[in-house]
Each structure stands twice: as C-alpha cells, then as structure tokens.
Amino acid sequence: MFIKRTIAFAAVAAFSMSAMAWQPSGKVECLAPADPGGGWDFTCRSVGNVMQTLDLVDGTVQTVNMAGAGGGVAYAHTVSKRKNDDKLIVAASTATTTRLAQKQFPGMDASMVKWIGALGADYGIIAVGKDSKYENLNQLMDALKANPRSVKFAGGSARGGWDHLKVLIAAKAAGAEKLPSIPYLSYNNGGEAMTQVVGGQVDAFTGDVSEATGFMESGDLRVLAVLSEERLPGKFGDIPTAREQGIDALGPNWRGFYMPKDTSADAQQYWVKAIDTLYASEEWKAVMKSNGLIPFHPKAGEFEAFVTNQVQEIEDLSREIGLLK
Amino acid sequence: METIGFLMEGFAVALTPYNLMFALFGAFVGTLIGCLPGLGPANGVAILIPLAFTLGLPPETAMILLTSVYAGAMYGGRISSILLNIPGDEPAMMTCLDGYPMAQKGRAADALAISAIASFAGSLIGTIGLIMLAPVLARFALTFGPAEYFALFLLAFATLGGITGKNPMKTVIAATLGIMISTVGIDISTGTQRYTGGVLELYEGIDFILAIVGLFAISELLFFVESRMGKGRSKVEVGKLTLSFKEVVTTIPTQLRGGLLGFVAGVLPGAGASLGSFISYTLEKSVLGKKGRFGEGDIRGVVAPEAGNNGAASGALVPMLTLGVPGSGTTAVLLAMLISLNITPGPLMFTQNADIVWGVIAALLIGNVLLLVLNIPMIGVFVRLLSVPPMYLLPIVTMVAFVGIYSISHSTFDLYFMIVFGVGGFILRKLEIPMVPIILGLLLGPEMEKNLGHALILSDGDWSTLWSSPLAIGLWLVAGLGLVLPTLFGPILRRRMRTAIKEGPVSD
Helix, strand or coil, rough: CCHHHHHHHHHHHHHHHHHHHHCCCCEEEEEEECCCHHHHHHHHHHHHHHHHHCCCCCCCCCEECCCCCHHHHHHHHHCCCCCCCCCCEEEEEEEHHHHHHCCCCCCCCCCHHHEEEEEEEECCCCCCCCCCCCCCHHHHHHHHHHCCCCCCCCCCCCCHHHHHHHHHHHHHCCCCCCHHHEEEEEEECHHHHHHHHHCCCCEEEEEEEECCCHHHHHEEEEEEECCCCCCCCCHHCCCEEEHEEEECCCCCCEEEEEEEEECCCHHHHHHHHHHHHHHHHHHHHHHHHHCCCCCCCCCCCHHCCCHHHHHHHHHHHHHHHCCCC | HHHHHHHHHHHHHHHHHHHHHHHHHHHHHHHHHHCHHHHHHHHHHHHHHHHHCCCCCHHHHHHHHHHHHHHHHHHHHHHHHHHHCCCCHHHHHHHHHHHHHHHHHHHHHHHHHHHHHHHHHHHHHHHHHHHHHHHHHHHHHHHCHHHHHHHHHHHHCCCCCCCCCCCCCHHHHHHHHHHHHHHCECCCCCCCCEECCCCHHCCCCHHHHHHHHHHHHHHHHHHHHHCCCCCCCCCCCCCCCCCCCCHHCCCCCHHHHHHHHHHHHHHHCCCCHHHHHHHHHHHHHHHHHHHHCCCCCHHCCCCHHHHHHHHHHHHCCHHHHCCCCCHHHHHHEEEEEECCCCCCHHHHHHHCHHHHHHCCCCCHHHHHHHHHHCCCCHHHHHHHEEEEECCHHHHHHHHHHHHHHHHHHHHHHHHHHHHHHHHHHHHHCCCCCCHHHHHHHHHHHHHHHHHHHHHHHHCCCCCHHHCCCCHHHHHHHHHHHHHHHHHHHHHHHHHHHHHHHHCCCCCC
C-alpha cells in the first residue's frame, strides 16, 4: 500500500516536473481591457480563434471585456483578484507600457505581471500634407533643431501618449534639444488629426501606419518616415525608414499578452511556447495580413526584457518633457 | 451630380430588409413615443440607444433606427395635441391651436390625416434641403481651423437657451453642470487626470451615453413612480375621415411655406423645431389674414406648424452632421451616439463613412413614406395605444436601459452610475433645470477646450488668433447676437406665443 502510494506520488511529481506537462484544462479566459471592437478585443478574439484551430488549448478561449482607465481596471483586476490564475491571459500593447511608465495605474508597475509575448505590431509614422515644404525626415528634424517651435505636430493620443512620444523619440534620435517645447496638438483619434494636417492647419502628423492608408493612397499625405527597423512589407514598401535616413528611432506599437504573477513557471513556459507556435502558424500569418499587422515578435524569453526596457525609455522621456516629476 | 450617386448608395444601404425592418420599427416606436405626453423626441432617442447596443446593431443600422425614431416622434407629437389638447412634445404645441378645435367639431380624423400629410411634406422639404446643403457645408468645414471651431462652439453655447428658452439662468446652470461632468478623466491636452479621485473607472471620463440614458430614461421612470399614473387615458373617438382631395390641394402652398421656414429655423443654431412651428403658424396667419379662421379649427392652422416642425427636424441634422455641432436637443443625443460608435461627425464623415451618412439620409426619406402610411390608415392603433397605461410601458423601458448599458461595457459600475444620473436628473427636473444643455455641455465642452488649446499652441500663445480670420469674426458676431437677441426679443416672443395659445384652444 505504502509502496503503491509512493510510486503514484513519484509519478505525479515526475509528470509535473517535465516542462510540457502542464496544459490548461477546460476553459481559458482572455481578458480584453477595452470595449468590444477595439484593438485589444481584436487581439483576444483572433488569438483565441487561432489557438482553438491549432488545438493549443483543450477547451475554448473565452474573451471577456473589462474596459476602464485605458487598461488600468483590467490590470488591477489581474494583479489583485486573479494573481494565481494560470488560465488567464490579458491583451496588452504599447498603450499599456506607456501608462505603466507614466504611473497612470496608481500603485502598480510592470513587474507585477508576467509578460509572455508579442504577436505583431503597427509601426509609427511621421507624415506631412502633400503641399508641405518638407521632403524628408532630415529636413523636418533640421527645422526642429533650429527652432523647436517651428514644426507643429498633430496626433490621436493625449499629450504624453504614444503618438506624442513617437515625435519625441524621433526628435531625440535626431539630436534635437528642448523636447518639451515641440508643440503637440492632441485629437480624439488619428483621423481627426490627419484632417487638420491635410487641411493645412497643422504641419505634421504622428500616428500609426495603418491609420494613414486612406490619405496615403489618395496622395493627400506624404509619409516622411516609418519608425521600424526595416522597410515594411507589401504596399508600405515605398516608405523610407527613419534609420535609413540616419535617425535611429523605433516606434513599434506591439500587440501581445501578459499573465498573472503568482502562477507556476510551468504555466508561464506553456503560454510563452503557445504564443511562439501561434506566431509561426500559417493561420496567424493570414490574420496579420488581413488586419494590417506587421511582423514583430521578440524571441521567447526576451519579451520581458523588451517591456522593461520600453517602460524605462518612456519613463525617461516623460520625465524629460515634465509629464512625470 | 455626385450627390445623387451617394444618395443611391444610401438607398442601397437603407433598403436592405434588415435596415428596412429597423426603420419601420423605429418609425412606429417613434410615433408612439411622440404621442405620449411628456416623452419628447430627445427622450425617445435616448430610450432607444440602449436597445441598439443590446441588439448589437452595426453602426448604420443603429443610426437608421435612431433617426427613424426621431422622425417618428416629430410625427407623433401631433396626435395628443389634436385629440387631447395636450402637446405630445414641445414642437407640437402650436398644433393644439387649430387641431383641438377641429377635433371638437368632430373632424379629428381629418385633422390627424391632414397633419400627417403636412408632416410628410415638411419632412420631405427638410430632407431635400439637408441633401443639398449638407455636402456643401461639409466641404466648407474643411477650412475650419481650431480658432474657427472655437468660435463655432462658442456660438453653440451662446444660442443654447434658444430664443424661446424660459429661464436663461437655469440654462447656464445646466450647461455648466454638463461641462463640469465632462472635465472628469484624462485631459488630453496635458495628459493629466482631473477629478478622478483615484477611482480607476473614472480615468477615461464619464461616458455620455450613460449620462444621457440616466438623465432622460431613468429620470422618466422615477417621475412615473412618483405620479403613480397607472390608469392611462380614456379612449378618444376619432370619427370618420371626411377629408376631400380638394382640401388637401388647397393646403399645398401652406405646406411648402411651412416646410421651408421650418428647415431654415432648424439649421440655425438655437432655434429648433418649436420656433419652426411657431414661425410657420404666425406667417400663415399673417399671409392669409382674415381669409382664415385661425384658432377655430382652420385646417391650415394644423398644416403650417406640422410642416414647420418636421422641416426643422431635418434641418437640425445639417449642422450636426457637417460640423459636429448639434442644433437641438435630439440631434445632440444623436451626436453622442455617433461619437460612441466611433464615428467623428464633420467633413471626414461624408467621405470615410459615406455609407452611414447617406444611408441615414435615405432612411429619412424612406421613413417618411413609412410614417405617412403608418399614420393615415393605422392612426386608430396609435390612438388606442395612447390609452395603454404607462405601467406596462415603463418597466420595459427600464429593462432595456439596464441591459443595453450593461452590454456596452459589462461593468456594474456603469449601471450604478446610470442610476446616479437618473436620480440626479429627477432632482434637476424637479427644479425645472433643462436636461438638454447638460448634454450639450457634456459633448461640446471638451471640444471647445481642446480647440482653444490648439489655437493657442498654433499661434504661440497669441490670443488674437481667435478672431483673426473673417470666418471667425463672423462666428463671434453671430454668437454675440445669439446672446443678446433672446434677452431683448425673447420676452416679447414668448408673450406672443403664450397669448396665441391662450386665445387658441377653447377648452370647456
């Protein structure tokens, strides 16, 4: 009897020790920190679908929407009420790291969850109207260096938000000083900001490449640079990167996930691996293509470091422009 | 003409069976809401917003439903004016003058039929005006910079009380309340949080759909609970239709004049449908002078205000769709709905969301035909529904409101918040503080603040930029007039409206 029990125990122990042994049983929850219809909601729903087709999970992936505070409500919920739930993943993006860096989730920081991976990105662009005197990013940056108030930017995020930060990242990389004096006009969304740039009221537009497709194709908007490592695939291939113009600025707006902190290492490993498998699949490539997502996927294990780094970078910038004391 | 092309595309959207079904449903419910005394078009649309969310309607269908409700409510207002001498909503006030005397003479059926025809004519004229004017104004709106937008919002606030508004102080209080509520949450021009008190749910600000449903729908329920008005009205006999074709033809000039005047009144900020119907009625009286027997049941006295208020209803959509500045309470509610569907009104909408804009306009035209059909043969149904006790209607409204709001965000916090707004709205209405300026403050306050900030950034802090372009100066002047005129002429106009009403319906 004793021997039997020991063997059983040993078997169970051995089973749980092997890395791939852990698998979520039953229903998995994907928390989208916004209303249905937004980017996070899309991330959860499409990832859930592909995971089910690839049989990465036994049961179903259920998307639960929890809007509020730009993801803060869901973050607080994960940190406090679900801290050891290993069947929960939460959609995140650069908006999440920005708010974490600027301490907009009171009492919480990036180390309170486990970051499991990214699955693609939308890249930042800097653009001007078709009649603008600026032909490339260098001319625009030279004007900024000469007088930081000479170029006015419009974007779809609040001051200090991601669209504003992209301008600052580029200006800093170009060697401009007096970053806080660069005028930034915040609009409710990218479309509204673009109208003002196309209408000639504001000099330059900062946003993501997917937003600008319409005005780019109509020729009303001239994209000076995309803030990616290499030129983007497909129809965006003509846009020069900031790097090839000698300005080392990157602005990926990634889509990815985090999970609660107090979960087992096995569960974490399982989810990191699942995201890897998913990202490599044909099914996910089709989703990315039809939704304008551009490849972006830090290697397994590097994502956590990437997030920490991005948070630090944004924190420094925010401090520099006086948004953080 | 490209407008015709767009309109055809709009018809393609509006004529799908799914959208047509919702247009019909909206027209029916709208008429019903309009004829219930106390429930105006703004309330009607506000009550139906949660339903659109509950059913998970796509944006164009949701907007078609709500505009049909709007058009329907404008039709419905006349029913209780004519039958009971109680206007179903404010714009239908003038219809009492000749409508009720007609009913007393046993011509209720005729009055209802001719007013339905007049509503149709007014609405048709207004919608044609909307089709012609809106694209032009939308293109013009591209030349608006922050300074011009700031002046425009200022104009909207200056004319808020409207020429017929009762107590300017209370309007100011209401608008201020709205602006105060709108400041909660992140301030996009500085990136800092305001008045959130560390409550995470408040960080993104207060959703105005919550505020609207709470202020209009929930407070309505509380009023009902208070009054225990459980019985409903006694049934009114309508009688036989004796309206002759010749009689309809003789009112055509009246219909044209009324519709056109109403449309103009609707486009102008602050005027709205009530003024539209008042002006049309007064004009008709002075044009026809002694020839008519106004106030004693003259058929043209029913036609003029109905054509006027329905023309104004379509007219009020023009500034809302093209500039994002609503001309009336109901269009403010529609604007809130557009924004929460993630559609920014203005010039961009006419190109980027052409299917929605033109689908809605086409739906207005279709809805009018539906309404005419609904309102002549089926008038008996509405009259009967008028006597349905509200105790059956309001619980349904409440249920829909709660389910709808919950289905937007899945947050119980929002439900509590809606109740807070409902109780707040109840108290404010007891104090006779109007609801519409609150909504306008809530919607326009942040826009005005944003544009002021932007104008100053662009001019490097030079305040004179606000009145440096001819367009901006023009807007400032109109805003000034809008502020001064009501205080000068408002009392006179109101007195005339009141005396007109007093000498009009003879209630025995």
